[in-house]
Amino acid sequence: MSLLQNMKGGRSRPSFPSSIVARIFGQATPGAGSPAILFLLMVPGLVIVAAFFLIPMALVAMRVADGPDGLATYFVILTNERYFASLVQTLVMSAGVTLCALILCGICGLFLVRNRFFGRNMITALLTLPLSFPGTVVGFMVIMLAGRQGAIGAMTDAVFGDKLVFAYNISGLFIGYLYFSIPRVILAVMASAEKLDPQLEEAARSLGAPTWRVVKDVILPGLMPGLISSGAICFATAMGAFGTAFTLATDIDVLPMVIYTEFTRNANVAVAAALSIALGAMTWAVLAAVRFFVGNSADLSPRGGA
Amino acid sequence: MRRDWKFYSQLGLTTLLCLFIMVPVVMSALAGVTVNVFKGLSSGLTLRWIFEVWDLYAASIMLSLGIAMACLLVTLVVGVPLAYVLVRRPGRLTRLFEELLTLPVAIPGLALALALLITYGGVGGYRTSWLFILTGHVLFTLPFMVRSVAAVMSAMNMKTLEEGAASLGAGFWRRFFTVIVPNAKPGILAGALMVVTLSIGEFNLTWMLHTPLTKTLPVGLADAYASMRLEIGSAYTLIFFVLIVPLLIAMQTLADTKKRAPKRDDTLEDSL
DSSP: OHHHHHHHHSSOOOOTTHHHHHHHHOOOOTTSOOHHHHHHHHHHHHHHHIIIIIHHHHHHHHHHHHSTTGGGGGGHHHHSHHHHHHHHHHHHHHHHHHHHHHHHHHHHHHHHHHOOOTTHHHHHHHHTGGGGOBHHHHHHHHHHHHSTTOHHHHHHHHHHSSOOOOTTSHHHHHHHHHHHHHHHHHHHHHHHHHHSOHHHHHHHHHTTOOHHHHIIIIIHHHHHHHHHHHHHHHHHHHHHOOHHHHHHOTTOOOHHHHHHHHHHTSOOHHHHHHHHHHHHHHHHHHHHHHHHHHOSOGGGSOOTBO | OOOOHHHHHHHHHHHHHHHHHHHHHHHHHHHTTBSOTTTOGGGOBOSHHHHHHHHHHHHHHHHHHHHHHHHHHHHHHHHHHHHHHHHHOOOHHHHHHHHHHHHHHHSOHHHHHHHHHHHHTTOHHHHTSHHHHHHHHHHHHHHHHHHHHHHHHHHSOHHHHHHHHHHTTOOHHHHIIIIIHHHTHHHHHHHHHHHHHHHHHOOHHHHHHOOTTSOOHHHHHHHHHHHSOHHHHHHHHHHHHHHHHHHHHHHHHHHHHHHHSSSOOHHHHHHO
16 A cells, blocks of 8 residues: 555555555655655764663663673662762752742743833843853853852852852752753743633633632633643753853762762763662653653753753 | 733742753853853953863864764764654654654653663774764764654645655655655754754763763863863853854744645644
């Protein structure tokens, strides 16, 4: 059937392996190249994914089992106190960043879509500027803001006579991830807010609903898909990001830093591999769950690499 | 809309958020051209630090641009045909492949770099060349190119276009290069901007993959932040901004024109 269609669809001749290919790849839409050509077009991509992703990942998984503890190394993230503490810290911080970014950007994104005023486009452009700053630069921005020569320090010094410096520990990291997340969430919120129907709100109001109920029952459900998918990206980025922590201080105990030190300083390849598999599985699971429930291409909005 | 206290409190919060984003950017840009940051702007403006950064890090900046271009080339040659197949053959296996393809974006760069190091760390010539970094960048950016192109391809009426071309006697390759690729141009352009921007800024993977002889721009940045004076780090950041901001503006403009175009699918916007 698909062979017939392909013969009709184009001048391309079906060749011997095409029937197998057709069986594997399902029905072609009419007018496309023959299965053999389509397969040929995929070959470079298949080779890259297999050679540089699948095989390396399989080797990493095997390397874990080679460690002194064998397969138990996989559970080291739960059994070792230090790793577990760092996992909890990373999870709590990522969740906190996500929540903060969602609340702040939810309010501001909705405001920017609903109101027209002088400087609005300018503000939108500025808010989305750090969209693909690498993590190192975000770290440097935090130092500029809250470091020893930072703006906040200078301000508190002038007002209270005491320099407030918090860039070089986990609160600096928190600020950094917030900085990194704002552009993404703002864009997502604004995209969903533009699709909201203001008439629904009018209707709710005219039926006597107070503002908080309009927000809870009309606005939030409309924004939810955008909030969830951009929140998932925030969370996943904060879990796996490394550059910001690296710029601020190397002794911040978040999971990516722990992996890095295990690998480079302690040459503990098995544990580093087990931890990165655990980390990768967690971030992937969050993104996959969101895509499953919201049906959005959540994992592909620009993540850059904080 | 009436402008009451609610309007002004929201405006205040938005302005605060804007300051949060912009203050450090402006501060670091100024610090990069200030004679002495500890004395402040009164010490005068200078381009000295910019030149010093150029002397120290020109090689890594050029390497980054080179890798970004190579990465763009590879993702174009590999990604555009891939997107075509994924759109044209929506089956279970292609979906599985798409999932595999996007996994390197979902899992942390550190883990990916570790896997590459464990597998190819022993291959001397490859490990120490810039191709090793390119590999990481291609893995990380390819999904963006594929998604961006695929979004445009599924929005355009490819079936009619291709059937029309085929009925006029155009063979597959001719259809591909004269009908499909030109029609997918907005997606290709958006994907290309994305790939270059991401490649220039990539740090997570690159930090693990680089060698002393293959330092890219962000690796040099980390180095400057850690071991140089504040002015040099700032000047280097300024150079980075000058490189990256035009790309970001181009991306935004492209997304905006798309939004204004009367009939286009939303999926493209989502992938931007």
